[in-house]
Amino acid sequence: MTLGRTLSKVLLAACLLIGSLWMSGCSSTPETDAERQARWQQGNLTSWEIQHGIGPVVEDIKLAAVDNALAERGKAIFVQKCATCHYLDMKKTGPPLRDVAKRRSPEYVMNQILNPEQMGKMHPDGRQLVAQYAQFMTIQGITRDNALELLDFLRSEAGNPAVPMEQQPGFGTPPPPPTADAK
Numbered sequence: 001m002t003l004g005r006t007l008s009k010v011l012l013a014a015c016l017l018i019g020s021l022w023m024s025g026c027s028s029t030p031e032t033d034a035e036r037q038a039r040w041q042q043g044n045l046t047s048w049e050i051q052h053g054i055g056p057v058v059e060d061i062k063l064a065a066v067d068n069a070l071a072e073r074g075k076a077i078f079v080q081k082c083a084t085c086h087y088l089d090m091k092k093t094g095p096p097l098r099d100v101a102k103r104r105s106p107e108y109v110m111n112q113i114l115n116p117e118q119m120g121k122m123h124p125d126g127r128q129l130v131a132q133y134a135q136f137m138t139i140q141g142i143t144r145d146n147a148l149e150l151l152d153f154l155r156s157e158a159g160n161p162a163v164p165m166e167q168q169p170g171f172g173t174p175p176p177p178p179t180a181d182a183k
Contacts, residue, residue, distance in 0.1 A: 084138075
């Protein structure tokens with residue numbers, strides 16, 4: 001065997017050994033919910049969490065094309081649970097939501113819907129929204145399936161033109177009374 005081949009084999013073996021040691025060092029036990037909550041409390045969010053929010057959605061969502069049946073169910077949920085505070089095209093007591101599916105990742109939207117309190121208290125963008133609108137988003141008791149329906153509704157509206165206030169989904173739904181929650 002030539003010296004070059006021997007060195008190549010030794011180098012390959014060393015790389016494999018280093019790689020396996022590195023992988024075993026990175027496979028620590030998964031973070032518990034309590035550990036994650038404590039980390040969030042300290043303001044220590046991962047780059048994924050900063051981009052996609054904090055809450056029950058902790059990995060990328062694979063989306064297909066908008067499902068019109070899901071979007072219609074999402075619209076009904078929007079009218080029932082969201083229109084109190086949100087229009088699609090103008091501020092109400094919360095921000096307009098027509099283009100939220102363009103501005104935010106699906107995971108962020110889902111985490112905001114499913115985990116509004118912690119998003120408002122511990123996520124930098126959530127804290128900014130609480131400061132801007134002087135209130136926290138209300139916990140609506142929405143399930144993950146309902147949140148996916150809402151997401152499809154918001155995705156279906158993202159490319160549509162703005163409409164007058166009277167044509168907004170849920171127009172006429174009164175805003176909630178002011179609260180002292182936003183601190």
